[in-house]
Amino acid sequence: MDGTEITQQMAALGVAARAAAADLAFATPEAKTLALTAAAEAVWAQRRDILAANAKDLAYGRDKGLSEAMMDRLMLNEGRIQSIVDGLRAIAGQNDPVGAVIAEWDMPSGLHIRRVRTPLGVIGVIYESRPNVTADAAALCLKSGNAVILRGGSESYHSSSALHGCMVEGLRAAGLPEAAIQMVPTRDRAAVTEMLRMVGAIDVIVPRGGKGLVGLVQAEARVPVFAHLEGICHVYADAAADLDKARRVVLNAKTRRTGICGAAECLLIDQGFYDAHGAVLIEDLVKAGVEVRTEGVLLEVPGTVPAQPEDFGREFLDAIIAAKIVDGVDGAIAHIQRYGSQHTESILTENPVAAQRFFDRVDSAIVMHNASTQFADGGEFGMGAEIGIATGKLHARGPVGAEQLTSFKYLVEGDGAIRP
CATH class of the missing domain: 3.40.309.10 (Aldehyde Dehydrogenase; Chain A, domain 2)
Incomplete structure (x- = not known):
């Protein structure tokens, strides 16, 4: 696939994600819960296929000379798949953050003001090695009413693809747009470069990986980034x-x-x-x-x-x-x-x-x-999962769960109120 094809492919993902985000922002809590529950059932039902896909990734990682610790990050077994399932169900069982009232008050002018949580829109997640991030990130974005474009590491390509398929099954079961959870279908690094430039399609990038990846994202992104530096x-x-x-x-x-x-x-x-x-x-x-x-x-x-x-x-x-x-x-x-x-x-x-x-x-x-x-x-921390540990100080800090993937807006009500 040449550069022009990748640019066109990423643009198409962005258009589809933006349309899905518009629908997902109004999805009922019940629909999102059903999608996550169905996805969890699909992961467990397809665990043998997921493990077979993971075996291909492990072979790829060995050929690349990954360290023992990195191979451990990449490896799935039945226990880790059970943890993925448990995480999906935990997120499904959480209160829906969208529309939650953060604060409300009355003003002498007669205005009643509420600050309520709203989705961010489209989130791009760029990550390395750990295939479970595919399910965690997708679930948290879905719960918070955001569409997501996932770009997993080349090492975890097969495992992440298998898990992504399960997440799409969940969307389908709940009647939600399948483009709400998309995965970049190539290992080509040019796709990462395109994601970092997709202003207007992606609202925020979340990098999850080592210093090299995070440094690249922070240096080259034109889209806002949730800072996630090294874990020293x-x-x-x-x-x-x-x-x-x-x-x-x-x-x-x-x-x-x-x-x-x-x-x-x-x-x-x-x-x-x-x-x-x-x-x-x-x-x-x-x-x-x-x-x-x-x-x-x-x-x-x-x-x-x-x-x-x-x-x-x-x-x-x-x-x-x-x-x-x-x-x-x-x-x-x-x-x-x-x-x-x-x-x-x-x-x-x-x-x-x-x-x-x-x-x-x-x-x-x-x-x-x-x-x-x-x-x-x-x-x-009781979040079911997290999309990363944000080390910056703007918007989100620490474990980024569903609630941290929302912004807010003000809803202001009056009764013919005018400003003198």
Whole structure:
């Protein structure tokens, strides 16, 4: 397919999405719920076909030399398909955000004013590797009354196509326009370039992937973008941390799934914690097969390797973590301010004053206390799923669920009111 054909194809997707969005904005909550429920049933009924498609993607990924962590992001099994189904049903069961009254008030002039939620319109989602994003993004856009154009990664092409087909089955069952959920039918990167230029067809772009993808989108997009930078997530073990809690949380934050954006990439150990407990957190990580890149006294732990300056502030997305000793909670905050990506940070402490100072002064989208950063996920926040973790400060921040995919308008009522 040459450049002209891709341009024409993307333009056609945009026209169809814009028309579908106009219909979807007025779809009843019942129709959207039916579409999502039917899609969930289709995913489960077709799980063997989805797994067969995923096997093709895994073979493609191996041929490309993807890392073990990236292969884990790509891989589907029956348990993960069940999670996709559960996510679709959870989103179906949520309250419909469209038309919800955010605030209302009366003015002395006689005006009654309501601020209500409305769809954004057409959302373009560009993502890498994880095929489950196909279902998550489609479901959240549908729930919030938005049409969506999906452009999955080349590695997940077959899996994403299979899941997209299930979502379209759901639309069909509910009598909703099938163009409400479209998938770019090519691996060609030129399609991404076209999406970024589709002003007038796409209202916002949501990039979900690594630094390279997000950087490209932010640099080249003419369409507004929900910022989703790297997940350089920190865990800070305070002097007053409970040892057992700290050991559990640090291991989970790094090792549960190393290739997701909520995986811990840097461990900060307070000097007081080290004085009391030594390097036990580092030892646990090494025993778990994690490469710990560190400095100073922590290098005495067998199996650690010297950290390079660039290792602090790096998203590894692998069984690798940077670690260092800091001086108190303010030392941890200063490190995070310098090296963090404003994604997710966690403090481990039994000192409520230290926890509150961390909460007040760490300016990240998600700040946690005595909890694993792996909880940085919309499903774990009760959103059913999320389209990404927005690290910017405009419109949406943190997990972007259905409610965050809406804007608002003012409905103003009077009784012959005139302005003097």
